[in-house]
Amino acid sequence: MQNFYRGIVKHRKIILVAFILCAVFCAVCQPFISVNYEMNDYLPEDTASTVSLDVMEAEFGSGIPNARVMIRNVSIPQALSYKERLLSIDGVTDVTWLDDAEDIVTPIETLDADTVESYYKDNTALFTLTLENDGRLTEIVNEIRSVIGYENAMTGSAVSTAVATSSTVSEVSKIARIAVIFVLAVLLLTTTSWLEPLIVLGSLGIAILINAGSNLIFGEISFVTNAAGNILQLAVSLDYSVFLLHRFAECREQYADPKEAMVQALCKSTSSILSSGLTTVIGFLALCLMQFQIGPDLGLALAKGIAISLITVFVFSPCLILCTYKLIDKTRHKSFMPDFRGFGKAVCRVMVPAACIFALLIIPAYLASNSNQYYYGASHIFGSETQLGADTKAVEDAFGKSDTYVLIVPKGSPATEKQLSDELHGLYDVTDIISYADNAGPEVPTEYVDSDTLSKLISENYSRMVISVGVDYEGEETFSLIEEIRDIANRYYPDSDYLAGDGVSTYDLMHTITSDMVKVNLIAIAAVFVVLLFAMKSVSIPILLVLAIETAIWVNLAIPYFMGSTVFYISYLIISSIQLGATVDYAILFTDRYKEFRRSMGKKESILKTVSACMVSILTSGSALTAIGFLLGMISTHGILSQLGYFLGYGTLCSLVVVIFVLPGLLYIFDGLINKTTRHANFLKEHKEVSSK
Numbered sequence: 001m002q003n004f005y006r007g008i009v010k011h012r013k014i015i016l017v018a019f020i021l022c023a024v025f026c027a028v029c030q031p032f033i034s035v036n037y038e039m040n041d042y043l044p045e046d047t048a049s050t051v052s053l054d055v056m057e058a059e060f061g062s063g064i065p066n067a068r069v070m071i072r073n074v075s076i077p078q079a080l081s082y083k084e085r086l087l088s089i090d091g092v093t094d095v096t097w098l099d100d101a102e103d104i105v106t107p108i109e110t111l112d113a114d115t116v117e118s119y120y121k122d123n124t125a126l127f128t129l130t131l132e133n134d135g136r137l138t139e140i141v142n143e144i145r146s147v148i149g150y151e152n153a154m155t156g157s158a159v160s161t162a163v164a165t166s167s168t169v170s171e172v173s174k175i176a177r178i179a180v181i182f183v184l185a186v187l188l189l190t191t192t193s194w195l196e197p198l199i200v201l202g203s204l205g206i207a208i209l210i211n212a213g214s215n216l217i218f219g220e221i222s223f224v225t226n227a228a229g230n231i232l233q234l235a236v237s238l239d240y241s242v243f244l245l246h247r248f249a250e251c252r253e254q255y256a257d258p259k260e261a262m263v264q265a266l267c268k269s270t271s272s273i274l275s276s277g278l279t280t281v282i283g284f285l286a287l288c289l290m291q292f293q294i295g296p297d298l299g300l301a302l303a304k305g306i307a308i309s310l311i312t313v314f315v316f317s318p319c320l321i322l323c324t325y326k327l328i329d330k331t332r333h334k335s336f337m338p339d340f341r342g343f344g345k346a347v348c349r350v351m352v353p354a355a356c357i358f359a360l361l362i363i364p365a366y367l368a369s370n371s372n373q374y375y376y377g378a379s380h381i382f383g384s385e386t387q388l389g390a391d392t393k394a395v396e397d398a399f400g401k402s403d404t405y406v407l408i409v410p411k412g413s414p415a416t417e418k419q420l421s422d423e424l425h426g427l428y429d430v431t432d433i434i435s436y437a438d439n440a441g442p443e444v445p446t447e448y449v450d451s452d453t454l455s456k457l458i459s460e461n462y463s464r465m466v467i468s469v470g471v472d473y474e475g476e477e478t479f480s481l482i483e484e485i486r487d488i489a490n491r492y493y494p495d496s497d498y499l500a501g502d503g504v505s506t507y508d509l510m511h512t513i514t515s516d517m518v519k520v521n522l523i524a525i526a527a528v529f530v531v532l533l534f535a536m537k538s539v540s541i542p543i544l545l546v547l548a549i550e551t552a553i554w555v556n557l558a559i560p561y562f563m564g565s566t567v568f569y570i571s572y573l574i575i576s577s578i579q580l581g582a583t584v585d586y587a588i589l590f591t592d593r594y595k596e597f598r599r600s601m602g603k604k605e606s607i608l609k610t611v612s613a614c615m616v617s618i619l620t621s622g623s624a625l626t627a628i629g630f631l632l633g634m635i636s637t638h639g640i641l642s643q644l645g646y647f648l649g650y651g652t653l654c655s656l657v658v659v660i661f662v663l664p665g666l667l668y669i670f671d672g673l674i675n676k677t678t679r680h681a682n683f684l685k686e687h688k689e690v691s692s693k
Contacts (some may be wrong), residue, residue, distance in 0.1 A: 005266045005318070009259045012319035019316045023206045026213020033215050037164040037223040038133060038157075039378050039570070040505040042293035043512060049505045052498035056408055059459035062093040064500045065404040065466070067129040067141075067156035069148060070395045076104060079125035085147050086127060091140035094130040094456065096404075096466065101432055118399070118431045118468055126399050128468075131158040138162045153391035157473075157502045160378055163388045164223060164638050171638075172227050175631045179231050182627045183238065190620045191245070194331040199320060200241040207312040208233055211305040222297040224574070227641050228632065229301045232648075235628045236280055236582045237309035239589075239621035240273050241317055246617070248321060258325050262318050270314070272592050275535035276585040277310040279528050283581020286524030287574065290516040292509065298574065302581075337616050344611035347664055348604055355665030358658065362551050368558035374569040376513065377506030379473035381568075381639035401472040402431070405485065405501035407465040409493045417463055420492045424467065427488075429481050435465040462498075474506040482507045513569055517576075524577050525550065528584060536591070538678035544666050545587045552658040553579050556651035568640045575647040582625060583655035586618045590659055594667050598683045603671045607664045618659065626652040 008015060036042075043050050057063060071082050079097065086095045098104055098119035102111045108120075119126055131140050141162035144154060180201065187197030208230050215221050221229075247265040255261040284306065287299025321328070382388040407424075409417065417437040424430055436457040457464050467485070471478045482504055489497040525546055532542035553576055560567045593613050597606040629652060632645025667674065675683040 001267055001270060002263055005263045005314075006259075008266075008315055008318055009262055009322065012322055015315060015319045016323065019206055019210075019312070023209040023213075026210045029213040029216045033212075033218075034135070034220045035165070035223055035226045036220050037161045037168070039294070040157075040502075040509065042222065042297070043505065043508055044291050044293070047508045047512065048498075049500050049508045052406075052408065052500035052504070055462070055498050056406060056464070056500055059408070059462050060456070060464060062130055063133070064406050064502070065094070065096065065128045065130045065156075066133075066158035066502065067131055067144075067154060068395055068402075069127045069129060069144060070153045070391075070398060071125045071127070071148060072152055073123055074125050075123070076108065076120070079120065079127075082125065082148070083127060086129065086144065089140060089143045089147070091132045091134070091136055092129055092144070093132055096128040096434065097125065101434055115432050118402070122398070124398055126395070128404055129156070129158075133158065133161065138165050150387075153394040155388065155392040155395050157378065159388060159391075160381060163382065163386075167637050168223055168227055168641070171636050172231075175628070175635050176231055178631055178635075179234060179624075179628045182631075183234065183624050186620055186623055187242070189336045190242070190616050192249075192332060192335050193328045194333060195324065195328050196245055199317075199324060199328070200238070200245070203241050203312055203317040203320060204234055204237060204309070206316060207237065207305070207309040210312075211301070211308045214304065214308075215301055218297070218300070221301060222294045223638070224294055224570075224641065224644070225298045225301045227636070227638070228644065229298070229305060231628050231632070232302060232578065232582070233305035233309060235621065235625040236585075237277075237306055237313070238624050239585065239617055240277065240309060240313040242620050243273060243589075243617060244269055244313055244317055245321065248325075258322060262322055266314065266318060271535070272589065273313065274310065275531065276588050277306055278535075279531050279584050279588065280581040281306050282527040282531060283524055283577050283584070286520050286527065286577045286581075289520050289523055290513070290573070292513045292516055292570070292573075294570065295516065295520070295574070299577070302578075340612045340615040341608065343615065344608040347611050347661060348607055350661060351607065351665035351668060353665075354661040355669060358548075358551065358662040358665075361555065362547075365551060365554035365558050368561045369554040369556075372557070372561050372565075372567045372572065374567050374572065375474065375639075376510040376569050377474050377502070378640070379502070379506070380566075382637060383639065386637050400470055403469050403471060403473055403478070403501060403503045405467040405469060405482075405499060405504060407467060407485065407489055408462045408498040408500075409465070409489065410496050411458055411461065411463040416492055417465075420489065421465060423488050424465075424485065427481065427484060429469050429471050429477070430467060431470045432468040433465055434468075436463055438465075467501075469503070471503065473503050474510070478503050479507050479510070510569070513573055517573055520573065521576050524580055528580060532588070535588075536678065537680065538674065540670060540673050540677040541591055544663075544670060544674075545584060545591060548587055548658050548663050548666065549580055549584050549655060552583070552654040553651065556647060556654045559650060568643050571640050571644040571647055575644060575651060578648065579651040579655065583622075583652060583659070586614075586622060586655060586659040587663055589617060590614050590663055591667065594664075595678070595681065598671075598681075601684060603668055603683075607668055611660070611664065615660075618656065622652055622656045626656075 053063060083095050083097050086092055098116060101115055108116060131137060137158060141159055184197050184201060187200055191197055211233060212230055244265060247269045248262055251261040251265040255264060281303045284299045284302040287295040290296060384390060384393055414437055421433050421435055421437050424433060469481060471481055486499055529542045529546050532545060536542060557572060590610060594606055594610045597609045626649050629645050629648030633642050633649055636642040636645060675681045
């Protein structure tokens, strides 16, 4: 390793130029990376709803209805005029209204009242639209808005995706700017040179640019990765550069030659930085085991980002520091941080009671964290304070909750289709069905039906039923209805029917991501445990550290349960791996220093010295991660991203409390066990302990 680091030091100017050119190239690549805001696109390809969509697009050339538009104060002729205007918008492939379900040439009073009120009541018309999601969704939704005006309303998954696309871009940019300012302020407080914060941010900036641009290899990234990837990389890898700077300052007191001091600093910091980084990478890679593909999307990007940050810290940062160390020396100032010895004494007084309270919280926290109420899809991601939230509420107040499913069955038996339709009509939540059997009748030959209408309902191989339902996009009632429809359809067409719709995709999404939870968590914990086992050369320490951080995660996830809040399951699933990977570093750093001090002093004095030595590093990274989490939570209007941010903020605080107050107590209580189960621990015998008073 010394020869490797000496080679880096020797060729520092070439390395600096190479990294900067790479960062510039990656920055140029960034605009070419597309971002996907549609959650259902990340379902496995063999999921029933995904297969159904593929069949529908192949047979009928269009997808499922994905938007609803409500026009107030219109007559039936005016509503028909609006329908034509909406259909004329490029990207709107279909618009369904009352005239598709009933013959409106006859007086409206003679038509079925329930059917009519699904589309038109109190001079208000409700249209169901199918929009193409071909990269122009935001433009299409904006055109619809220009047609209907802000006095009318639109909602649906396509509208939600378009709003998320436009709002998230500006919000992420705002979060990033504030996060950089906050991190700079933290670094100014925790370093001893005015230039060091710029050195740290410069190194991290290079790593973030390279990682963001290299996402081009994926072709497309999810909205979660786009929103959280860069700022998570900034917060999680911040302490690597700070730790190297601190080690370099220590080694310069022992070595006159700055280059040799840097080589020694790198050698001494490799083990702790690498083990911290590796556990973080593994925590993120655990997301790749999810069937729901947002997990692998985010996990690969974050793991790659931390790996790039580690390479930057070990290769680029030493070169940058050596080229600027004279300026660092000239800009030295007194430390703004206390020595934390007094705080260490306070920790020593409360650590054993804190560990006892912690032990009592483990089981209740675990049970509460698994008892939350969940949203599985994207139907509630925008609150009522947003335009989309207000529009959704207005549509539901006027027409109730509703969704549209499409059932595709093999064609060739109109009588069977009619029997199926009649049975589906008998379901309480089915409000209307548009199909060939319903609208033309099984006895009417297809050659007598208008070609445009026929192409929407019958293809070369299949017949299509458009089913309007009076239920939300998700929930027990919705999921029960989907199961009933599938069961009925399977009786008439065993294993040859296809059902699609937003609610259907959410149903499949629920089953996909809930099956991921236990698997992802167990593998993440096991992998981190194995890394700690080899890094710490101990059996007991990995158990204590993983238990400490996992309990912090359970406490974090129990907060919504006690507050009575509903949780987005995707946020719930992702945060477990992120919090484990991002905050186990603090526990590793603390335990490493404790072991180091314990070889020359008693356990209480070792705790005191460890708190004093680690607090600056822990607070630097922990405060940045907490602030970035709360910034994401407060600024993002996207419900999933906002909740993920709050989880990250509260979770980091929970981990900090556990590491600072509980972990010392665990190390103190299990000191003897750690000494016996750790290779070459060589702890000082307790009767030689130096007084901490």
